Amino acid sequence: xxxxxxxxxxxxxxxxxxxxxxxxxxxxxxxxxxxxxxxxxxxxxxxxxxxxxxxxxxxxxxxxxxxxxxxxxxxxxxxxxxxxxxxxxxxxxxxxxxxxxxxxxxxxxxxxxxxxxxxxxxxxxxxxxxxxxxxxxxxxxx
Amino acid sequence: xxxxxxxxxxxxxxxxxxxxxxxxxxxxxxxxxxxxxxxxxxxxxxxxxxxxxxxxxxxxxxxxxxxxxxxxxxxxxxxxxxxxxxxxxxxxxxxxxxxxxxxxxxxxxxxxxxxxxxxxxxxxxxxxxxxxxxxxxxxxxxx
Numbered sequence: 699x700x701x702x703x704x705x706x707x708x709x710x711x712x713x714x715x716x717x718x719x720x721x722x723x724x725x726x727x728x729x730x731x732x733x734x735x736x737x738x739x740x741x742x743x744x745x746x747x748x749x750x751x752x753x754x755x756x757x758x759x760x761x762x763x764x765x766x767x768x769x770x771x772x773x774x775x776x777x778x779x780x781x782x783x784x785x786x787x788x789x790x791x792x793x794x795x796x797x798x799x800x801x802x803x804x805x806x807x808x809x810x811x812x813x814x815x816x817x818x819x820x821x822x823x824x825x826x827x828x829x830x831x832x833x834x835x836x837x838x839x840x
Numbered sequence: 841x842x843x844x845x846x847x848x849x850x851x852x853x854x855x856x857x858x859x860x861x862x863x864x865x866x867x868x869x870x871x872x873x874x875x876x877x878x879x880x881x882x883x884x885x886x887x888x889x890x891x892x893x894x895x896x897x898x899x900x901x902x903x904x905x906x907x908x909x910x911x912x913x914x915x916x917x918x919x920x921x922x923x924x925x926x927x928x929x930x931x932x933x934x935x936x937x938x939x940x941x942x943x944x945x946x947x948x949x950x951x952x953x954x955x956x957x958x959x960x961x962x963x964x965x966x967x968x969x970x971x972x973x974x975x976x977x978x979x980x981x982x983x
Contacts, residue, residue, distance in 0.1 A: 702861060706881035709860020710888020716852030717889065718896035723845030725905030727912055728853065730942035731966075738966040748846040753945050755850030760858035761949040771858070773939070773947050774866045775954040781936055786944070786958040788933030790965020793941055795973045796926025800940045801853075803927070804886060809893030812915035818927040823872070825931025830872040833936060840869070840936060 717806055724748065729802020730756075731793035739794075776840055792822075841907040857946050860885045865938025872935050921980045922973060 720728040726745075733749045736742020742749055764771045776782060793799040796818050798807060803822075807815020833840045861867045862885055870879030900911045934940050939947065939958055947955035 702867075702879070702881045703884045706860045706884035707888040709856040709858070709862065710885035710890075711892060712852050712856030712859060713885065714856075714889035714892035714896075716849040716856060718892045719845055719852060720849035721893070721896045721905075721911070722899060722903070723849070723906045724842050725907070725909040725911050728849055730853075730940070730945065734941055734945065734963070735966045735969070738963055739970055745842075748842045751843045752846040752850035752853075755847045756854040756857075756942065756945045757948045759851045759854030760863055760946050763855060763858050764950070771863060771950045773951040773955060774864055775937060775939070775947075775951060775958070776865075777954065779954070779957055782954050782957045783961040785933040785937035785939065786961025787965040788929050788936070789940060789944070789958075790933075790962035790967075791969045791972055792926045792928070792930030792933060792965075794926070794966050794969030795922050795976065796924075796930060797922070799930060799942070800886075800934075801942050805889040805893055807915065808886075809890045810897040810915065813917055814915055814919060814923055817919050818923055821924055821927035822931035822934060825928040826872040826935035827874055827931075829932045829935030830869055831875055834869075834873065835875055 713801070714805060714809075717801070717809075720752070721806070727802060727806045728752075729798050729806060731789075731799040732797070732802050735790075735794045778839070781840060796822075845907055853942060854946055856885075856889070857943050860888075862943055863946055863950070865943075868938040868940075868943075869935070872938075921976060925976060926973075 717728040720726055733752055737746060737749055798818055803815040803818035857863050861881060867879055867881050871882035937958055944959050944962060
């Protein structure tokens with residue numbers, strides 16, 4: 699069994715390749731929060747089919763690949779639904795206010811050396827790190 | 841044509857999330873947990889994803905989108921309150937659940953009820969975001 703970081707690198711390359719296809723093919727930035735958010739607030743109405751096709755592929759491909767790798771795919775998500783719902787709300791509000799998430803600001807933004815992408819990435823990683831320390835090690839909730 | 845590229849891009853994105861293990865929230869939380877059992881995988885995922893994208897951005901200088909249209913304009917330089925506050929809120933939610941928007945959509949096919957709750961709440965948050973953003977803009981205005 700190869701170490702996790704090799705699979706991380708290979709998976710990362712695939713994600714980046716996806717971003718490259720979306721950019722060079724459709725001329726658009728592959729940001730998950732923007733693609734979803736445009737469907738929610740109506741700003742992406744003209745490109746709704748393309749957005750839905752992208753999201754459907756994201757959702758279907760992992761489950762299709764699972765049998766090939768003979769591993770069980772699981773999120774290991776906490777069963778505390780209050781935490782899950784609060785987290786979802788924060789992710790939804792935050793990514794739309796900041797106009798990007800891990801894929802948009804992180805992958806697509808930093809790769810074009812965008813200052814906004816880098817600043818956003820520093821802030822969401824710092825906030826995430828502090829949250830894990832606080833809620834896991836001090837409060838023991840997650 | 842655009843639909844085809846969207847399916848191909850989404851498929852590669854989904855495959856990448858699966859292969860890298862980013863579908864598992866313990867790996868994401870492990871990356872954020874610097875004081876616990878720190879897991880550096882996410883840094884390799886991010887680094888790996890940036891490599892093809894750097895090349896793709898270079899190609900945008902000498903080509904046009906294959907399906908027509910134009911490439912995105914250069915990114916704005918403005919570092920405003922929206923970027924910072926939004927990213928902090930996102931980071932808190934990301935740390936709490938270990939899910940960001942891409943993997944949360946992927947989790948719809950295997951994540952059970954938890955993934956559904958997360959995505960439903962995220963959609964509500966995205967719907968509320970424009971109003972919250974406007975409120976922030978008013979608060980940020982000098983009195």
